[in-house]
Amino acid sequence: MIKNALTNLSKSVFLYLDFMINIVWIRRDLRLEDNTALHHALKSYNNVQLLFIFDDAILNELPLDDARVTFIHQSLLELDKQLKAYNSSVYCIRGNVQEVWKQLLNDYSIQSVHFNRDYEPYATERDQKIVDLLNKSGVKHQTYKDHVIFEKNEILKADLSPYTVYTPYKNKWLAAFKNQNSTPLKSNFKTLNQSNYIIPSIEELGFTTSQIKVKPYTLESIENYAQTRDFPSIDNTSYLSPHLRFGTISIRQVIKQLPQESEVFLSELIWREFFTQILAHFPQVQANNFKSKYNGIEWRNNKDDFEKWCKGETGYPIVDAGMRQLNQTGYMHNRVRMIVAGFLCKHLLIDWKWGEAYFAKKLLDYDLAANNGNWQWSAGTGCDAAPYFRIFNPTEQIKKFDKDLTYIKTWVKDFNELTYPKPMVDHKFARERCLQTYRKGIN
């Protein structure tokens, strides 16, 4: 009798659980393959439903034709298409993230919630609020490492403090990488929730389609990366960065598919993790110099100068070409990023935060940790940064890396050395002024 009752009870509990949904909240992991949170949810639960929230707090700051929103939207449509094979779909909504979750908890019977960790300060805080909400509602939840090979506390110095210099960090990272298994996960999609949600159109989300598109990535070119990476006219670019930003490919998939002897490329991926852990350990770098001894630099912060830089009208062809590539495509070659960033900080003496903000608006691959880290590197204010007296000569850089002007002519139409506008500031003068200003500003 008692045994029967228990059996019935467990049956009804089973039926009830079978009715409940398990949510995988995707954010910057817009893929089905090798998605850690999704993998574990599928393994442990039935009725796994994907959720994506267009976060008002982020979207309200963006122009209506933001290219990243278009890319996210298209990636979601692609995901949704793949889910159709399993009679499932993505539940996609725009709103205030907390309000959306309150509504979901109210409208659905939720058994568990899963998501991959995001390490940016805003995201960390936002996610904590959702975790609190789930705790209050008594809903099981689990977060996962997915975005990086190693999180901030997995690569530490012997005294357990974080690394702030790249090379020893990299050595430790490589040593740790050898001893671990990071093969991509194979998932079983049979436990996806049967659903037929419709993804809102880009207009319904309050946006319009951008003309700027994310290019597909390629891993083939990586073989020659070390030889070609400094030459912006050689488009040997992998275009992985936006895909890593939004997780349309996982870091484990990338590393697994790297050709032999791509240490230099791998090193760039380690820079990505280096800056990710720097931001996570030192969130104050978002608004401050990593090294406070540079706080006294008196930036000129001239608005007209900044405008010229943004538009690519500095009179320095390589700087102008880079900025025009950025404005037209949402991308800029890495070598040129260093040149334009150095020019803004050192020739124009404009606070790196202005440049950082402009890149944040324009770059398809914008990532707070990497963008901040690299801008501070350029300005000389960062951890393991370029010394302040290392000043790029925009003309020398052409001689070294765009000798035949191919890159420049690609982005500066009808470029003519003789009729090109005069430099907005003389190099020698700007160099001296920079050295003087930095010397004076450093304590």
Add this chain to the structure above:
DNA sequence: TGAAATGTTGGGGCG
């Protein structure tokens, strides 16, 4: 993941 300034060396012109 610099570039400029300064220092050193050695070959060739020339008296």
Add this chain to the structure above:
DNA sequence: ACGCCCCAACATTTC
């Protein structure tokens, strides 16, 4: 054949 000068080429130091 010698010493002197010039300067390109390379090396080192400095910013």
